[in-house]
Amino acid sequence: MDEYASARLVAAVRRGLAEAGIDTTAPQAAGALLPLDAKRGYLAEVAAAHGLLPLARAGSVLRELAADPAVSALSLATTPAELLDRWRRLERFTHSRHRVEVRGGTGGQITVEHVGPVGIPPEPAEDAVVLGVLVALLGVIGVRGLTVAVGPSAIVVFTGGDFVAPPPVAGSGWWRFEWTGTTPRSPVPVPERSDVVTRVHGLLASDLGRRWSLAEVAAAVGTSGRSLQRALRAAGGFQDLLGAARTEAAAALLLAGTHPLSTIGFACGYADQPHFTREFTRRTAMSPAAYRHSFS
CATH class of the missing domain: 3.90.1520 (H-NOX domain)
Structure with missing residues (x-):
């Protein structure tokens, strides 16, 4: 080959x-x-x-x-x-x-x-x-x-x-x-007046390649892990919100039409190419390649 x-x-x-x-x-x-x-x-x-x-x-x-x-x-x-x-x-x-x-x-x-x-x-x-x-x-x-x-x-x-x-x-x-x-990196600013779901979504989207834990996110938004889980329940939970942030970012990069699929998948935090294809398809009913072909 x-x-x-x-x-x-x-x-x-x-x-x-x-x-x-x-x-x-x-x-x-x-x-x-x-x-x-x-x-x-x-x-x-x-x-x-x-x-x-x-x-x-x-x-x-x-x-x-x-x-x-x-x-x-x-x-x-x-x-x-x-x-x-x-x-x-x-x-x-x-x-x-x-x-x-x-x-x-x-x-x-x-x-x-x-x-x-x-x-x-x-x-x-x-x-x-x-x-x-x-x-x-x-x-x-x-x-x-x-x-x-x-x-x-x-x-x-x-x-x-x-x-x-x-x-x-x-x-x-x-x-x-x-x-x-x-050199310590400045923490990502989390708007205080936004609802918890919006704040968490913005935090996750700021670094999709990071291996976020529930405890880290809870600390960043000023609450406990248990309280955060309850607050995110209506949005499908922590993992679902992370998946949504990845899909949105991947879709935007796909529409730009210039980056290889492997680059997009990596930048959006997926584990590997099959994971990217599987999760993106599950959420959009289209593979990344098909999504780009249809909308870009």
Whole structure:
């Protein structure tokens, strides 16, 4: 079976390289995906001509793509661990052949490994790109004092807010992130005069990628979990309200007509593509694809 890669990621890499003064010709895609071999060939050519450092630095362009639903959902993470959790869910959504696996972590440190199918690890150029994207996202969510070491020799490649050395080819997919702190995110404002259902709906819709708990939401609106359950009963309950918020957000993105279904499903908090299709169809009597075709 043919394998594919994200055309948007490759386009972002090309843009990041261009901003660094490196002009490249990226493979063209007819839609959201392009053949995996085309992506790997492009990155390998860049690495051969310019090394791995520009590929790692190219991830900084993610800061300019905040309007992209997937980038927006990733950027709402509040800790490095939550960011990696969201990233792994995005990998499942896009059926990525590569995975970021957490190998350990305590306090202000996490060790991860970028892996592929057995016997087919990511190329060093692919490792460099994903590392660069994750570093950029860590900056977006407010991680301070970030240092990144790569490979079995723990070579420091990122410190002081910039990549200071290229990732080593040997062990290029083994990363240790260390940080000194994070900038607390301002809480989502909850209008006091709105009814409870409206307030909860707005809170859930503000970050559909978050793993909301009833206790968290109750605390945010200033009530107990039991009282909130009673208040939401007429609206179908907490889970039903969360499902409605996801469906409304997904429908709006589908009508925009520009984002891949996998991006929309991930941004709206669904577990994977089958979950997105099943729940959206249950609520609208149409699959996401059919809804887009009918109304956009």
